[in-house]
């Protein structure tokens with residue numbers, strides 16, 4: 564069991580909050596407040612989120628909160644935006660200690676809210692209606708039933724608008740090409756500095772895919788395949804330019820001759836073809852490292868960003 568999971572379980576035992584499987588997010592009603600606690604480091608540091616407003620309609624004052632939490636060493640930071648209050652807890656000691664501090668901080672905030680007349684409200688409409696913690700995109704929100712239904716509809720409308728948007732393949736190809744040039748420039752630049760870096764491969768993949776989406780209107784499966792094809796060519800090109808620059812710097816050949824004659828140099832064993840192939844293989848591996856998460860997030864992320872659901 565990971566340390567984070569241990570902390571999550573220990574907080575759950577102490578508070579009776581619900582726990583979302585897989586994410587260690589704790590949520591539910593606590594002392595009359597709808598709230599959730601999200602881990603923000605793997606070591607078990609937690610942030611508390613709640614949405615409160617005073618009965619006279621006044622949102623929480625961050626300066627008052629900051630002054631108040633000085634008295635509680637379990638709390639390291641507090642932020643407020645409209646009705647949403649975010650509180651960071653000190654992640655000190657073993658999982659039991661961390662959970663204890665988090666619960667101490669939680670109790671401190673809930674008591675402070677209660678004593679100062681703040682009640683739990685929906686963070687969209689600000690009304691003190693029964694609210695629940697829901698997933699919106701990659702984040703969580705505290706919403707009343709009406710606002711949750713509106714948020715679901717808004718997400719569906721955004722997704723439908725994206726799906727209906729025509730794909731401009733020519734624009735996409737230009738975009739992917741322009742994006743990949745940034746990757747080529749980095750391959751050559753870093754190559755000349757003596758690095759074969761994963762950075763250039765990752766940048767190549769991200770920029771090519773983003774370029775396609777930007778000028779093509781959206782990134783479809785077709786767009787992904789085209790972008791990958793462009794990346795394959797451009798990685799090869801970047802690597803070959805890098806070699807040509809190196810040869811031009813170390814010999815009497817000009818850059819263009821060196822670029823053109825590279826296969827001949829290898830035949831003549833002036834360049835170790837094993838080193839060349841190894842170098843190129845590494846560049847392809849790095850580009851794949853960058854491309855796979857970019858593609859996954861492009862495919863899943865767009866849908867997830869437009870999805871609102873119950874926990």
Ligand SMILES: [Zn+2]
Pocket residue numbers: 685686687688689690692706707708709710711
């Ligand atoms: Zn609402």
